[in-house]
Structure formats: structure tokens, C-alpha cells
Amino acid sequence: MSGTPEGPVHAEPPETYAADDAITERHAEEHGGALPRETDGRPRTGTAEDRSAAELRDHGAAFRAAQLAMAVVDRDGVVVTANESFGTLLGSDPRALREQAAADLVDLASDGRTWHAYHEVLRGRRSRFRCTRRLKHADGRSLWAEVTVAPVPGSGRVLLSIADVSERRELQARLRHLQMHDPVTRLPNRALFFERLSAALEDPARDFSETGGDPEPVSSSYESYGSYGYGRTGRIGLCYLDLDGFKAVNDTLGHRVGDRLLAAVAARLTECADSDGYTRSGGHLVARLGGDEFAILVEDSTGTEQLADLARSVLDALQRPFDLGGQRLSVSASIGVVERSGQGTTATALMQAADTTLYWAKADGKGRWNLFDPERNAHRMTRQALSSTLRPAVERGEFTLEYQPLVDLAGGALRGVEALVRWDHPRFGRLAPNRFVGIAEEDGSIVELGRWVLATACRQARQWQRDHPRERPIFVSVNVAVRQVWDSDLVGDVAGILAETGLAPHLLQLELTESAVMGSAGRPLQALQALSDMGVRIAIDDFGTGYSNLAYLSRLPVSVLKLDGSFVRGFQDEEHANPADELIVEALVQLAHRLGLTVTAECVETAGQASRLRRIGCDTGQGWLYSRAVAPERIAELIDAETLRV
Numbered sequence: 001m002s003g004t005p006e007g008p009v010h011a012e013p014p015e016t017y018a019a020d021d022a023i024t025e026r027h028a029e030e031h032g033g034a035l036p037r038e039t040d041g042r043p044r045t046g047t048a049e050d051r052s053a054a055e056l057r058d059h060g061a062a063f064r065a066a067q068l069a070m071a072v073v074d075r076d077g078v079v080v081t082a083n084e085s086f087g088t089l090l091g092s093d094p095r096a097l098r099e100q101a102a103a104d105l106v107d108l109a110s111d112g113r114t115w116h117a118y119h120e121v122l123r124g125r126r127s128r129f130r131c132t133r134r135l136k137h138a139d140g141r142s143l144w145a146e147v148t149v150a151p152v153p154g155s156g157r158v159l160l161s162i163a164d165v166s167e168r169r170e171l172q173a174r175l176r177h178l179q180m181h182d183p184v185t186r187l188p189n190r191a192l193f194f195e196r197l198s199a200a201l202e203d204p205a206r207d208f209s210e211t212g213g214d215p216e217p218v219s220s221s222y223e224s225y226g227s228y229g230y231g232r233t234g235r236i237g238l239c240y241l242d243l244d245g246f247k248a249v250n251d252t253l254g255h256r257v258g259d260r261l262l263a264a265v266a267a268r269l270t271e272c273a274d275s276d277g278y279t280r281s282g283g284h285l286v287a288r289l290g291g292d293e294f295a296i297l298v299e300d301s302t303g304t305e306q307l308a309d310l311a312r313s314v315l316d317a318l319q320r321p322f323d324l325g326g327q328r329l330s331v332s333a334s335i336g337v338v339e340r341s342g343q344g345t346t347a348t349a350l351m352q353a354a355d356t357t358l359y360w361a362k363a364d365g366k367g368r369w370n371l372f373d374p375e376r377n378a379h380r381m382t383r384q385a386l387s388s389t390l391r392p393a394v395e396r397g398e399f400t401l402e403y404q405p406l407v408d409l410a411g412g413a414l415r416g417v418e419a420l421v422r423w424d425h426p427r428f429g430r431l432a433p434n435r436f437v438g439i440a441e442e443d444g445s446i447v448e449l450g451r452w453v454l455a456t457a458c459r460q461a462r463q464w465q466r467d468h469p470r471e472r473p474i475f476v477s478v479n480v481a482v483r484q485v486w487d488s489d490l491v492g493d494v495a496g497i498l499a500e501t502g503l504a505p506h507l508l509q510l511e512l513t514e515s516a517v518m519g520s521a522g523r524p525l526q527a528l529q530a531l532s533d534m535g536v537r538i539a540i541d542d543f544g545t546g547y548s549n550l551a552y553l554s555r556l557p558v559s560v561l562k563l564d565g566s567f568v569r570g571f572q573d574e575e576h577a578n579p580a581d582e583l584i585v586e587a588l589v590q591l592a593h594r595l596g597l598t599v600t601a602e603c604v605e606t607a608g609q610a611s612r613l614r615r616i617g618c619d620t621g622q623g624w625l626y627s628r629a630v631a632p633e634r635i636a637e638l639i640d641a642e643t644l645r646v
Contacts, residue, residue: 069162072152073102075122080157089145089162091138102160106147107133121149121158132165144169182288184259185266193287193295197347200236200299237301237339239311240354243318244332244366246292253327260324261331262292268317269294276310284310295354298339304371307339311369334361335369356380382428386436389425391445394452398424401456402629405638406477406600409614409621412643416475416509418622419457420629421449437481446481447488454478454493458501458508460632465503468639477509477539482516485524491531498534505535509560514540525556532557539600544588554595561592563618565603571612586616593617 063070069089071082079097087094090105103109108118108131120126128150135145146163180192188196243265250258266288273284273296285297296314301307314335322329336357338350353372361370393399403417423431440446461476484490498505510531516524532538539560540553544567563585570581585601592599601613604623613621626644627634638644 069164071097071102071105071160073122073149073158073160075156075158077102077118077122079105079160086162089137089143089164090135106145106160106162107135108147118149121151124151124156127151185263185288187266187270187294188285188287190287190289193285193289193297194347196285197236197297197350200297201342201345201347201350233300233302234342235301235303235340236342236345236350237298237307237310237337238350238354239296239298239307239314239335239337239369240351240358241294241296241314241333241335242358242362243292244334244362246331249329249331253329257324257327257329261322261329262288264322264324265294265318265331268320269296269314272296272310272313272317275313276306301339304337304339307337308369308371311335311337315367315369332367334358334366336361336372337369338372340372353377383439385427386425386431387439387443390436390440390443391448393423393425394445394448398426399449399452400424401453401460402631403460403476403635404622404629405627405635405644406620406622407626407644409601409610409618413472414474414638414641414644415620416477417461417635418477418511418629419453419460419479421453433479441481441483444483444487446483450481450484451488451493454480455497455501458497458503461507462501462503464632464636464639465507467636471639473504473507474639475507475509475537476503477511479511479541482512482524485527491527491534494531494536495534506537509537509539511539511541511562514543514545529557532559542602558597560598560600561588562600562602562622563588565623568601568603568609568613568623571609582612582616585613585618589617 064083066083067085069083069086071086072080074080079100079102082094082097084094087097090097097105103115103118109115110133114131117126117129117131121129128148130146130148132144132146135143137143143164143166146165148161148163149158150161151158180189180195181187182189246258246261249261266286269286273286276284276298284299285295287295287297289295296310298307298310315333318331318333322331336354336359338353338357340350340353356377357370357372360373360376361368364370400422401419402422403419405414406416406418407413408415421433421437423436425431437446440449457476457478461474465473480490494508494510497503498508512528528538537559538557539562540556540558541562542564543561544564567581567585567588570578589599598619599617600620600622601609601618602622604610604613604621604625606625609623610621610625627638
């Protein structure tokens with residue numbers, strides 16, 4: 001054995017010169033025979049050949065004394081010789097390692113790619129090969145080793161070297177843990193969550209206990225899956241939750257209390273996840289995605305019922321008060337639940353679905369969970385598609401107007417029409433107003449669309465007047481959104497359109513919903529007053545469904561009340577009529593008449609309804625009894641008719 005690096009190198013017994021022999025064999029072959037040796041077996045020195053042999057002897061000594069574990073391997077993959085460090089690393093006598101397969105000693109045959117690369121070096125087809133393996137010491141402990149295989153030039157053999165990188169790997173693991181975990185809750189963070197989610201979706205059947213190559217386990221739980229033996233379903237589940245009202249805790253009690261609350265919530269979520277059972281990863285992943293948002297990832301889920309049970313258990317756990325250093329706090333959460341097959345699903349799509357479902361839970365009242373509904377989501381996607389194409393659609397002329405008659409209940413004559421906008425969408429076909437008007441009000445495109453509707457309706461009313469000069473002119477009623485009053489010069493627009501089309505102001509009626517009109521103040525009220533002074537009629541649409549502030553009604557520049565259809569539908573069952581419905585409508589009609597207003601009943605569908613409304617004193621009716629909304633040509637025919645229905 002050689003001494004310490006500082007001490008002398010002592011003579012070695014003959015059997016230790018195997019390393020020298022292996023390294024210097026090529027030198028002997030080049031000289032046609034064995035090297036000259038002394039009586040003790042050492043190569044003779046003195047000549048140039050002797051000096052070369054001495055150098056090789058030094059190389060052999062360096063090989064034996066090196067701190068780096070090394071072994072010489074022949075082209076069949078068998079160990080020819082190994083140094084002391086090699087034996088120490090594996091916990092074995094280096095002499096006992098001779099004639100053993102190197103691949104078995106350092107686990108090079110565990111996966112096909114590594115095995116192929118190793119053999120390429122043995123055959124001289126590859127210059128070098130490096131990999132990282134997890135090895136077992138003779139005493140049972142594990143260690144990480146960096147294995148390098150490189151040819152020994154001109155010898156047909158390779159040098160196998162092994163560096164113990166366990167400490168480096170441990171440091172990397174600690175740094176990774178800090179990088180991938182939230183410091184407040186100690187839960188996996190957003191980066192680790194998406195890493196594991198992506199890995200689960202990329203290969204739903206992957207066994208993380210057999211990573212091979214240079215494994216980089218996301219968490220130690222992956223390595224334990226093989227011992228559980230649970231079946232794989234190929235499905236994925238996600239509970240995406242957000243704490244309700246957490247901002248108020250931070251604002252009122254401070255971020256320190258808020259952080260303690262987050263840590264307490266994390267602990268309860270972990271308990272819920274652990275109690276739900278094990279999957280191929282050993283357990284569900286609970287992560288903090290940021291702020292007050294958490295996620296529970298369920299790999300190999302068994303169906304929506306499992307996720308629903310988990311969501312319910314989370315809500316129950318969070319409903320219990322939190323005791324934080326003498327302060328009792330109560331929180332609730334909204335949870336979006338998604339469960340589906342992992343095949344064909346991406347992390348982005350899964351998170352979009354979870355985020356959408358969480359939004360539904362918030363919108364439905366908070367403190368609840370919602371399951372992802374493809375049909376509801378399709379409606380949302382359609383809404384988004386409509387929103388993105390609404391403004392250009394006005395410019396492309398994709399909108400059209402239909403008109404529904406407003407009929408005199410007493411005589412059955414046509415008195416006016418309501419203009420109803422339709423969207424001839426190139427993808428979704430003809431759409432009714434309830435599909436896009438709300439979107440237009442949200443994004444502001446209602447101003448441009450409303451201006452187009454107003455101009456088109458006035459132009460058409462004037463055209464009917466020209467085409468039927470002998471008939472009494474009919475008025476046209478146009479719906480107006482409050483945003484049109486706020487975001488545009490509605491008074492100026494109306495004045496300009498009336499001047500352009502030549503339509504008399506009293507033949508234009510503008511309809512606003514009850515909630516919009518009753519809440520009018522400032523600029524909206526001034527605009528309505530200016531329009532009324534101009535001669536334009538103002539109607540309250542869907543009256544009876546909003547504020548119903550009758551005292552305020554007397555101070556508004558209103559000409560017409562349009563009773564909501566819910567009142568009229570109460571008249572449908574003539575055999576079992578509710579007297580209260582008729583009394584309410586009669587009282588509203590009498591009140592309106594005393595205020596100098598006319599009354600229009602919406603949703604008149606039967607002759608019986610029309611008869612009772614007429615008896616009460618209602619002025620005009622609108623509904624399918626007379627006509628659905630029709631094209632302008634059909635209205636022209638109705639103008640010539642003496643009566644529609646009585």
C-alpha cells in the first residue's frame with residue numbers, strides 16, 4: 001500500500017504491479033517482447049527504453065494512489081485492475097473487483113440508452129461517455145456518482161473513473177427545495193406545481209421510481225410509488241381554490257397575521273389531501289400558486305366524485321375558525337374543480353378550465369365549489385368570440401333590424417313598431433339581442449351599434465311614411481342603453497338623425513329599462529329631458545321589474561310605461577285566473593293614466609289576455625298574438641291592413 005501523499009512511497013509486493021503491467025503492456029508490445037526487469041520484478045532502467053518504462057511505472061503509481069476512483073476495463077467490459085479509491089468507493093477490496101463486469105459494478109445496464117453509449121466507447125466508436133448513477137455501497141448506503149468512460153489510447157482498453165458527487169447532489173437538492181417551495185407555507189410553489197403537472201400529462205403511465213439516466217426526481221414521493229401498487233387510471237384532477245375576503249385580513253390585521261393564516265390554511269389543505277388516499281405519486285400535491293390561491297393536484301383520479309368529495313372536505317375544513325395567537329379568524333374559499341382524462345390534455349388547458357370554474361364559484365356566491373361544465377364553458381367561449389368580433393361586425397354590415405308591431409288594444413290598428421336588432425354572424429348564424437347586447441354594453445361598442453340602429457330605424461320609419469302617404473304614420477321604438485347616454489352625445493345624435501331622415505320627433509320613441517331610468521341623475525336625466533323637449537317620446541321598458549319608485553316616476557320626462565311580460569303571463573290561465581294579477585295591472589294602468597302616460601303590455605300571446613288588458617284600460621299591446629318580429633316588408637303589408645286582431 002502506498003503511504004499518505006506527504007510520506008514516502010514504500011515498496012509494493014509483486015501482485016500489486018498488475019496496474020503497472022496493464023498500463024505498460026502496450027510499451028512492451030511496441031518493442032517486440034517483454035520489458036527487461038530486475039530480479040525483484042521491476043522494469044530495468046538506464047536506457048531510453050528504461051526511462052520510458054520508468055515513466056509508465058510512475059503512471060501506474062499515480063493510478064494506485066489517486067483519490068479518484070479508477071479502473072481499467074478491457075474491450076469486453078471486464079475489469080482488468082482497479083485502484084484503492086475504486087474499492088473504497090464501493091466498499092470492496094479492489095483485487096476482488098478484477099474480472100467482474102464493470103457495467104454491473106456501476107449500474108450501466110439499467111437503461112438502454114446508457115448501455116448503448118457505454119458499448120460504443122468499448123468498441124472505439126465514441127471518444128468518451130459520462131453519466132450520473134445512484135450506487136449502493138457495501139454497507140447499504142446510497143451514493144451519487146459521476147461515471148466517466150474514456151479510451152486508453154492505443155491499448156484497446158478504457159479507463160473507468162468515478163467521482164462521488166453525493167454532497168453536490170445534496171446541495172443541489174437543498175437549493176432546489178428552496179427554489180421550488182413557498183417560504184410562507186412551506187408548500188410546493190407555482191414552479192414545482194406546473195413541473196409536476198406537466199410531467200403527469202406528458203406521460204400519464206410514467207413510473208418515477210425508474211427514471212434511469214440522470215434522474216431528477218421532482219419529489220421523493222415519486223420514488224416510493226412502486227411500493228404502493230395502486231392502479232393507474234390515466235386521469236387527472238384539480239381543485240383550484242381562492243380564499244374569499246383574504247385581502248381584508250391583510251388590510252385590517254397586517255401581513256404578519258395574513259401569512260400565519262396562509263400557513264394554517266396550508267396545513268388544513270394538506271390534511272385533506274392526505275386523508276383522500278394515495279396515488280402513483282404517493283399523495284396529492286398541495287401547492288400555493290401565489291397570493292391566496294392554492295391548488296390540489298390529484299393524479300390518477302378515479303372520477304368527478306373523488307374530486308367533489310375532496311372539495312367538500314376542504315370547504316368543511318376551512319369553515320372551522322382559525323386560532324392565531326389568540327385571534328380567531330374565519331375564512332371561506334371558492335373552489336374550481338376539474339377532472340378529465342390526461343390523454344390530450346395540456347397544463348394550459350387544464351388551468352384555464354380550473355380558473356374559469358373558480359370564477360363561476362365566485363360569481364355564484366363564493367364559499368362553494370363548482371365542477372367544470374363543458375356546455376357552460378362553450379357558452380363562455382362563444383361570448384368571447386362574439387366580443388372580439390362585435391366592433392368589426394358593425395363596419396362589415398352584419399347587423400339587421402326586424403320590427404314587432406305595437407297594436408291599439410281598443411281597435412286593433414297598428415300604432416307603431418319596436419326595432420329589434422339581429423346579428424347575422426358568419427359562424428353562429430342569426431343571433432337575437434340577448435346574445436350580444438350585454439357584451440356590447442360591457443365593451444362600449446353599444447354606442448356605435450346603437451347609433452346605427454337608431455339611424456336605420458328612423459330611415460325605415462320615414463320610408464314607410466313615404467310609401468303609405470294616406471295611412472296614419474306609425475312610430476318606431478328604439479332601445480337605448482344607459483351607456484349610450486353617458487358615453488356619447490345621444491341628444492346630438494338623435495337630432496342629427498331626425499334631421500337627416502326627415503322623421504318627425506313624435507314618431508320616435510326611445511326605450512330605457514326601469515332600473516336605468518329610475519337611477520338617472522345628472523347628465524342622463526338632462527339628456528332625457530332634452531329629448532322629451534325635442535318631442536321624442538321616452539318609454540320605460542320592463543316596468544315593474546326594477547326599482548318601481550313611483551314617486552320618482554312623476555318627476556321623469558316619461559311618456560310611456562311598458563309593463564313587463566311577467567304581469568301579462570299571469571293572465572294566461574283564464575279558467576283559474578289570479579285576481580291579484582289583474583288588480584296590480586289595473587292599478588298600474590290607472591296610475592299611469594293619471595300621470596298622463598300611456599301603457600303598453602308586452603308578451604300578449606292569447607286573445608283572452610288581450611281582452612282582459614283591453615277591459616282594464618291598457619292602451620297598446622305587443623306580442624305573438626299580433627306578430628313576431630318581422631322584416632320591414634311585412635310591416636308594410638300590416639300598415640295597409642285595417643286591423644290586426646281585436
